[in-house]
Amino acid sequence: MSDEVVLLDTWGSMFGMRVKIALAEKDVKYEYMLEDLRNKSPLLLQMNPIHQKIPVLIHNAKPICESAIILQYIDEVWNHKPPIMPSRSDPYERAQARFWVDFIDKRVPYLMYNFS
Ligand SMILES: N[C@@H](CCC(=O)N[C@@H](CS)C(=O)NCC(=O)O)C(=O)O
Structure with a gap:
């Protein structure tokens, strides 16, 4: 099965940047969607109903929220590439x-x- 990966982010977010660096390290291709945080999209509210914040990684239609947790997830899923964690x-x-x-x-x- 091919992976469908979407990143909800906003311009200039350090938390989003963390995720982009991890995806680049793992050479993961993804669709990038910019959010206007003053007018959050229905997709963001649906994918992160608790915090309603970016970044959100959507992997095969399942959301992962909180940038540090997203990094762990990326490290575990794309484990054929060198690990991020020691x-x-x-x-x-x-x-x-x-x-x-x-x-x-x-x-x-x-x-x-x-x-x-
Ligand atoms: N602890 C969160 C922090 C994410 C965060 O603060 N995102 C900000 C943008 S940098 C946000 O979405 N703010 C919208 C809001 O607070 O309503 C993480 O690490 O992902």
């Missing part, structure tokens, strides 16, 4: 990677809304 045999390296994922999660919103 090897399971190196728990310390994995902890370091998770630290930086968490750092971006917590600090990017702060940096985006507190420039002044």
